[in-house]
Amino acid sequence: MLEGMTTRDPRAAGLARLAALAADETRAACLLALLDGRAWTAGELARHAGVAASTLSEHLGKLVAGGLLAEERQGRHRYVRLADARVAQLVEDLAAQVSPAAAERPRTLRQAGAGSAMARGRTCYDHLAGRLGIAVTDAFAARGLLLRDTGFALTDAGVRWFAAAGIGLDRRGRRPLARACLDWTERRPHLAGVAGAALCRHALETGWCVRIGSERAVKVTEAGERALSGLLGIDAGALR
Amino acid sequence: MLEGMTTRDPRAAGLARLAALAADETRAACLLALLDGRAWTAGELARHAGVAASTLSEHLGKLVAGGLLAEERQGRHRYVRLADARVAQLVEDLAAQVSPAAAERPRTLRQAGAGSAMARGRTCYDHLAGRLGIAVTDAFAARGLLLRDTGFALTDAGVRWFAAAGIGLDRRGRRPLARACLDWTERRPHLAGVAGAALCRHALETGWCVRIGSERAVKVTEAGERALSGLLGIDAGALR
DNA sequence: CGGACACTTCGGCCCCCGCCGAAGCGTCCG
DNA sequence: CGGACGCTTCGGCGGGGGCCGAAGTGTCCG
Numbered sequence: 001m002l003e004g005m006t007t008r009d010p011r012a013a014g015l016a017r018l019a020a021l022a023a024d025e026t027r028a029a030c031l032l033a034l035l036d037g038r039a040w041t042a043g044e045l046a047r048h049a050g051v052a053a054s055t056l057s058e059h060l061g062k063l064v065a066g067g068l069l070a071e072e073r074q075g076r077h078r079y080v081r082l083a084d085a086r087v088a089q090l091v092e093d094l095a096a097q098v099s100p101a102a103a104e105r106p107r108t109l110r111q112a113g114a115g116s117a118m119a120r121g122r123t124c125y126d127h128l129a130g131r132l133g134i135a136v137t138d139a140f141a142a143r144g145l146l147l148r149d150t151g152f153a154l155t156d157a158g159v160r161w162f163a164a165a166g167i168g169l170d171r172r173g174r175r176p177l178a179r180a181c182l183d184w185t186e187r188r189p190h191l192a193g194v195a196g197a198a199l200c201r202h203a204l205e206t207g208w209c210v211r212i213g214s215e216r217a218v219k220v221t222e223a224g225e226r227a228l229s230g231l232l233g234i235d236a237g238a239l240r
Numbered sequence: 241m242l243e244g245m246t247t248r249d250p251r252a253a254g255l256a257r258l259a260a261l262a263a264d265e266t267r268a269a270c271l272l273a274l275l276d277g278r279a280w281t282a283g284e285l286a287r288h289a290g291v292a293a294s295t296l297s298e299h300l301g302k303l304v305a306g307g308l309l310a311e312e313r314q315g316r317h318r319y320v321r322l323a324d325a326r327v328a329q330l331v332e333d334l335a336a337q338v339s340p341a342a343a344e345r346p347r348t349l350r351q352a353g354a355g356s357a358m359a360r361g362r363t364c365y366d367h368l369a370g371r372l373g374i375a376v377t378d379a380f381a382a383r384g385l386l387l388r389d390t391g392f393a394l395t396d397a398g399v400r401w402f403a404a405a406g407i408g409l410d411r412r413g414r415r416p417l418a419r420a421c422l423d424w425t426e427r428r429p430h431l432a433g434v435a436g437a438a439l440c441r442h443a444l445e446t447g448w449c450v451r452i453g454s455e456r457a458v459k460v461t462e463a464g465e466r467a468l469s470g471l472l473g474i475d476a477g478a479l480r
Numbered sequence: 481c482g483g484a485c486a487c488t489t490c491g492g493c494c495c496c497c498g499c500c501g502a503a504g505c506g507t508c509c510g
Numbered sequence: 511c512g513g514a515c516g517c518t519t520c521g522g523c524g525g526g527g528g529c530c531g532a533a534g535t536g537t538c539c540g
Contacts (some may be wrong), residue, residue: 008290012269014338015262022259029252043486050248055529057488076486076537086337093333097326098254150399151418151433153391178391193391264498283516295499297518316507316516489534
């Protein structure tokens with residue numbers, strides 16, 4: 001009907017193609033599961049999503065081809081993880097947009113227990129979240145290390161704090177040094193970006209926190225309580 | 241196959257439903273067009289997207305029902321615009337993720353001319369973009385009004401600057417005071433959020449800038465050059 | 481070497497959804 | 511009042527894509 005089939009907008013086509021990757025419930029479940037920052041096998045994801053292995057294999061093919069996932073093959077396993085921090089942020093942003101109603105709703109006692117551990121402290125892709133993440137972010141703001149009421153950025157004092165604590169910040173690359181990640185249990189933003197990732201890595205490496213089981217939940221150790229109290233003035237009570 | 245049809249993750253379902261709204265090329269073209277912040281009629285969007293009016297009517301129904309668009313009916317016209325700044329940011333973020341290759345490619349002389357005017361200065365939803373937006377952001381950063389290398393936030397001096405310039409900042413609401421919007425012609429972030437919107441509104445109201453034609457492009461007036469030079473030290477040459 | 485295992489490919493099924501034109505409805509204007 | 515106009519609803523068509531089980535490939539382990 002239209003004469004010249006006016007070449008359609010390539011930006012619209014690209015946007016649609018990208019969104020289509022997340023527009024399927026099974027693939028969306030994979031993306032959300034992978035938000036924990038770990039690498040999952042195809043089989044784990046298939047069981048998690050409740051579909052046949054063959055079905056999930058095709059989904060992974062699309063997600064990898066679309067650049068959302070990176071894959072690593074080890075023996076007979078296919079491990080996938082979110083391709084990079086940009087993708088993680090995109091999934092977070094989309095998830096944060098989705099109806100806040102769908103957020104909290106523990107179903108079984110066991111889930112409720114796990115949920116409360118998750119609410120205390122957990123990782124979100126590569127940074128700290130839950131009440132632990134909030135407490136750290138609050139402490140940074142209270143000590144003038146972080147601006148968060150007029151945007152979200154480390155102050156000069158904040159940059160010096162990281163140097164003094166011996167936590168290196170990789171300032172090459174396009175990833176922002178600090179950005180806000182909107183939590184979906186707590187309803188408040190917490191520190192993400194290069195600084196959030198560096199802090200989380202340091203906390204796990206030095207034993208301030210340990211992972212609980214194979215889950216995303218983390219627990220603050222006694223050494224961690226002392227360190228967080230000394231370096232940031234965080235009261236241990238705020239973490240319970 | 242599966243016994244209890246294990247109730248699927250409502251968060252995944254919500255994410256998939258949201259993404260599906262943008263996963264169609266015609267709807268994606270609408271969302272991108274509406275990024276200019278104006279209200280479009282259904283007919284304008286149908287011509288823009290190159291589909292029948294009946295087709296586009298159905299698309300608008302879904303976008304409105306999904307909360308991405310707000311509509312306003314006037315007589316026999318149906319005006320739609322992006323529902324709010326959150327949606328605008330989401331579309332921006334998705335568009336920024338899409339292959340940078342699909343960015344620049346002027347096709348006709350007329351488009352090239354319009355493109356260069358757009359590159360000089362334009363609005364992006366409700367804030368300034370293009371080289372004008374970059375110049376303003378650079379000036380804010382150079383004068384210590386804005387932190388952007390360690391995140392993105394107004395400094396105290398920045399907040400005072402807005403007060404001194406008589407530009408009100410509405411600090412109620414959840415919208416961040418300052419945030420980065422990634423430009424897709426220039427490849428650098430520029431000031432968005434409450435402060436970016438207030439600055440843009442003020443610039444248009446006081447005649448620092450005027451819109452060119454019915455497009456998103458804006459031009460800096462002579463009065464605007466004097467004001468930007470006096471208040472921010474922006475050299476007029478940077479805007480050409 | 482043979483069986484268990486993780487994943488992939490293939491064929492087939494079916495549903496969803498985007499598309500259109502035709503017809504209908506409300507609004508505007510001469 | 512009547513015709514032009516903008517939008518919506520409806521029926522029907524066609525393509526795309528998610529799903530599965532079965533069969534195939536490659537890996538690990540006893």
